Amino acid sequence: MAWYSETTTAKKKSKKDLWVKCKECHSHIYKSEWEENLNVCPNCNYHGSITSHERINLLFDKNTFEELFNNISPKDSLKFNDLKGSYKDKYELAIKKTGISEAVVTGRGKINGFNAVVAVMDFRFLGGSLGSGTGEKILQAANYAYDNNLPYIVFSASGGARMQEGILSLMQMAKTCAGVARLNKKNIPYISVLINPTTGGVSASYAMVGDLNISEPGALIAFAGRRVIEQTIGEKLPDDFQTSEYLLEHGFIDSIVNRKDMKDYLSNVLSFYNR
């Protein structure tokens, strides 16, 4: 699948382990410097990917994060096989490689002292695709926020719905949004942070209906893929099309926040919550 081959190629390239090549400006950065800079290019501010647990560590005050609903994992209920083998083999490999059991990690903790429930998607896990287990965790975390009157923050990073679960994956869009709808009714803040990339069925569901939609610089945020659109309209699209900057300009994003500032930005917003 094209949209999650990124991790494997990145691995091959880093064979020397000492250097990281920035995908945007192609400059070579010391790996230690790259990591110290939170996987952000010190040259061009390209925001590289980080794992869900790395993001959780950046976000929460020390020792305050409590993981919830980590007993949920995928199921191959359609017995889906394509040319490359079974869905079951794919997710079992993803579990082994990433050490997490679904494409999202959910839990609660304190952000500069402010309590929040979070769901952090992990692109390494089958391209962050939205399967039944993913949707279940995002809904359960929303329900937890609902029951405990806590703000809910979702970090999305996803290629879209998980095709290997067919129609069941599509229905996760309605399922997760039903959770958001209940938060809306109860006036519980829901903040969506759209990370590179957030596309397809994830952008067309919970990721786009935050009370606030926040993003990182240069993130790809799209409904339809670039190639599909180019085929439809028969012309090349502008370079910045479907970036967070483009969405900010068109009114769909509230703010673009650098990774290093995200924690303080979110806690500052949460400090206004007066309920």
Added chain:
Amino acid sequence: MTDKKKTKKPALSAWEIVSISRHPKRPILQNYLSLIVKNFVEFHGDRYYSDDKAMIGGFAEIGGQKVMLIGHNKGKKVNENLERNFGMAKPDGYRKALRLMKLAERFNVPIVTIIDTPGAFPGLEAEERGQAEAIAKNLTEMASIEVPIISVVIGEGGSGGALGIGVGDKILMLSNAIYSVISPEGCASILWRDAKYAPDAANALNLTASDLLRHGVIDEIISEPGEGAHTNYKAIAESAKKSVLKNLEILKKLSIEELIQSRFEKYSGMGKFSVNK
């Protein structure tokens, strides 16, 4: 219909059903409008940008029952399809649909949505005006609309473009309609790396009415006559009408609280996953 063996065991492959669902003569929303709908009062525009002709809606009467009817508007002739964009709505269409659902709520009239689209329109202006946001908003708002919603998949249920008006309390589906997360061609070109594997993908995706009933996604299958709905417009329209009215009666018995709660539970329960102890 008379041959019981045939209705018991569908002999058609998923791919054959895909082609019936896209049959050029398959009845479209406009056919149902003239066959079973009276007093259609169409409303136009999303109040933001335009009037999307790929998505239409308005008050309507079906068998004496007053409803808000909203649906994808495919065409048959070339000029119809150009005007209606082959039933592929833009954000304007989804926003019009939501506006009309809110109107139905204001008037306390149940909503019937008719699904028949290859998908939401994938174009520059659609992205620019927020296709993802428009669909996402509908999914969220439909979860708490305080009137009954019945969705009927009459032809192609194309992914988010279908679901964008498809969060119903009851989802009904014609026996040769399809409903899928991605088109078989799209799935084949990604997972099989070649669109010619579309028949395999169609099979793997579980996109037929009987698949969806088995997985608990839809509530009822409306049987098509003969070789398919295109062989007898009147018969399929009557069956669809009967099924819609029957399900409306069931939903009308629920209080608003019961309705919203059962809708939440319906969608909460969708999907299959493993729970480790």
